[in-house]
Amino acid sequence: MRFRLKLQVDHNFGSILPLNYQLEVSRLIYDILTEDSYNFKKWLNYNDIPYKNHSPFFNFSNIIVVDRKIYGDRMLILSDTIELTISFLYNCCTEEFVYYAFENLIFKLGDSASKIRLKVVGIEKLFSPKFSNKMQFIARSPIVLRSYGNSRYVNFLSPVDTDYNELFAKNLIDKYQKYTDYPLEDHNIYTSIELLTEPKSKLLGINGQQRELVKGYLYRFTIEAPKELLEVGYKIGFGDKNHLGFGFCDILYATDKKLTPILDMNGEVASPLKKASAQLD
Structure with a gap:
């Protein structure tokens, strides 16, 4: 809302x-x-x-x-x-x-x-949109995605990084699990993210007792995922640090196209959520 x-x-x-x-x-x-x-x-x-x-x-x-x-x-x-x-x-x-x-x-x-x-x-x-399984969004404020990896130092991921899509989707699942009591069925968790524009980086200094630098990206994207996840992303923000206004997106396009899993050469589901979906078991 x-x-x-x-x-x-x-x-x-x-x-x-x-x-x-x-x-x-x-x-x-x-x-x-x-x-x-x-x-x-x-x-x-x-x-x-x-x-x-x-x-x-x-x-x-x-x-x-x-x-x-x-x-x-x-x-x-x-x-x-x-x-x-x-x-x-x-x-x-x-x-x-x-x-x-x-x-x-x-x-x-x-x-x-x-x-x-x-x-x-x-x-x-404002008008409440109808959510579907495939939607296009535009980031009005930078989308921030952090990873610590094996280091204690934070790494701000770029949308072109290899593990960006998987962490982007996992972030949505974690939010959904945190904010709702309605678990998703495993077979519905097929997600893909496609960039529609070249990501534009933004480095912002968050003022406080200790100044913090935050790096995010502005871009348009198409995402296929269960509509429940997309609703959470739209309402509370995509990526990290949403309480600071990051990840605020508007909807460009939506469709009710039915999601189907895409299989790789080994017959496995080729999805950024392949690993993250195990959390919902």
Whole structure:
């Protein structure tokens, strides 16, 4: 379930925002949603989410600014209004929860160097798409996929790496298993991912007590997988670090084409999920 927030900029207060605002936006959304602990706990209860479950339950888009100028690591906002879309995995009472938390809200966003003051002047519930087993997506924010391998240092994978598809699919399965109580049947787990555009890398610095560099990729892709997995990816994000706004994708195309396994020369199922599917046994 997605909601587009229309935010009015108070230019008398300030108009400059850091370009790498992911951490600040993530913390802001979480603080707003949890400020009224009674309503937050009630929403968690409606969706059967344990109160002490620290798993991220939302994803968000880039901030849409029509008119702006870039100065170093800062963005000068010239538009009077900007937009932000927030996506939730859980649907029960979410609309009421979001309107209660955000309607007419005034808040500040930014870091210690520059902040802006915003007022929520519009909330739009977006159309809920129909999910199918084959869909095309466009990454609106970088898709991040991490691997540690045999090292303690993180490696950010590129979509052209040989094990990218398998880890991409395993990430979806892990999310589905984590967020739902409905196991997938093994024979339905046939997945393929096809790049439609050349991946464009983005290196972002996440501000905090210790600055963290995160590398992700923007691209369009076709994916065949059980529609339950694709719904989770659409709602909570593809790849890693979704609570920081990474992996936010829009749908380009969908079809209800029936999935069939593709066999290799040895009669084995040729699928990136071949190894990952064993987790669902």
